[in-house]
Amino acid sequence: MKASKYNDGSNSLLHKCEDGDSQWILRYIIHEHRREMGLGVLDALRKVS
16 A cells, blocks of 8 residues: 545645554644644544544
8 A cells, every 4th residue: 555645624634654554644834834743543543532
C-alpha cells in the first residue's frame, strides 16, 4: 500500500502509512510557518471515543 494523506476539509489530515497504519495530523500556522502535529494512531482514537 502506498503512503498517502487525506484532507478532511478543515485542518486535519489522515495519514495512511505503507504498513497499513493510519494517524491523524493537525495542520496549523504559527508566525507564518506551517506546522503539523500528530494526534495519534487511528485505532487508539477509536478506543477513546
